[in-house]
Amino acid sequence: MSAASETAKGRPKSEEKKQQIYRAATQLFLEKGYDVSMDEVAERAGVSKQTVYSHFNNKEKLFCACVENRCVSYQMTDSFFQRDLSTREMLLEMAHQFNGLLLSDDAIRLKRLLCAQADHNPRLSELFHDSGPARLKASFQDYLDSQVRKGGLRIADTATAARQLLFMIQGDAHLHALLNVPGGPSPEETERYVEACVDTFLRAYGAP
Amino acid sequence: MSAASETAKGRPKSEEKKQQIYRAATQLFLEKGYDVSMDEVAERAGVSKQTVYSHFNNKEKLFCACVENRCVSYQMTDSFFQRDLSTREMLLEMAHQFNGLLLSDDAIRLKRLLCAQADHNPRLSELFHDSGPARLKASFQDYLDSQVRKGGLRIADTATAARQLLFMIQGDAHLHALLNVPGGPSPEETERYVEACVDTFLRAYGAP
DNA sequence: CGCTTTTTAGACTGGACAGTCTAGTATGAA
């Protein structure tokens, strides 16, 4: 009940234990979905159940905290497009980077989790969307705008063009990973596919 | 234990009740995910719990039966591409049709369900993939091949090209729907986006 | 009608799990 700035009395809560709980819970939620018991969390964190409840009021809160934490960590760096590369090189670089992100085990599991919770927790989906896809689309669009100004690309609607390339990139590989369907493309095939997407994009939008 | 061809003794199982159970369970699973109680199913089907168990051995079986049923119903008709339209008209037609399918409430909910169950039930994901996305990609690729032969398109790798257009189409609208993120594109915007995808595709692959 | 099987309503079992409580121990701050 005391204000945050007051000096706390007695033994302070251990930030370290809180982090242990975070880590354990995040790991478990990504592994098994929302069906994780608080006893499991406590055990994996090496902490008593009561301690879990003393740091996070209930399971819902713990879940949200973990997911929020995770969402903000899935961003491509802001300065990504501020490098001195040719248009084609930059597009390839972005495509590979983005594709890698899309295929990482954690990102896949996070997306599954959010799909599963879409009805129940749209706020989390929104957070994910804003800090992941929407953010990337915005900075990619900025980049396209700058290239259009410089005459390296000819695009009437850069918002649409940005979406087209980004969605094209997440092809079969992402779908197979998301649904856990065997027989998806090999890493080499995926690389080739991603490059083909950049080629197609440039054929449609490249300056003659 | 009797062979299927023997005449059954006594009162036969009601196929109608079985269908009621199917319908109720499918509805509920799509609404609420796997967290549906067998009592709920029985109640919504207007049938006793025991009857549910007499038609489907357990919850897992019931769930799989419902999902399998649903998967095969998400196919675009096989003869879709056998119509007499210009290349551009055909692509637009396909794009709109596919986009509509992608955005239907049931399809979204089914995909969410499969994401959530990806670890636990990859067989179902595979079924969905084969009868939905993979099937469409295959017939679309056939169509592209035929157009390449006729000279209407210039494509070196039709498998890649088919994927590119299909994944491009499922843009923001699908992502917003899947994650239940508010502020997605309006139907009109989506229409325009889909048409822009066809334009881009033709600019990259159309015969000069 | 008689036989057999389905269907029903409802009670019941066993297990899982969120969240609470207790009693004792550990630990940082003053």
Next chain:
DNA sequence: TTCATACTAGACTGTCCAGTCTAAAAAGCG
């Protein structure tokens, strides 16, 4: 050292639910 609080181990409560069981009613079939 004292005090307030964190932490631990574990028992406990209440709820939910898959799946079973029972006894009686209903219904197809010969």
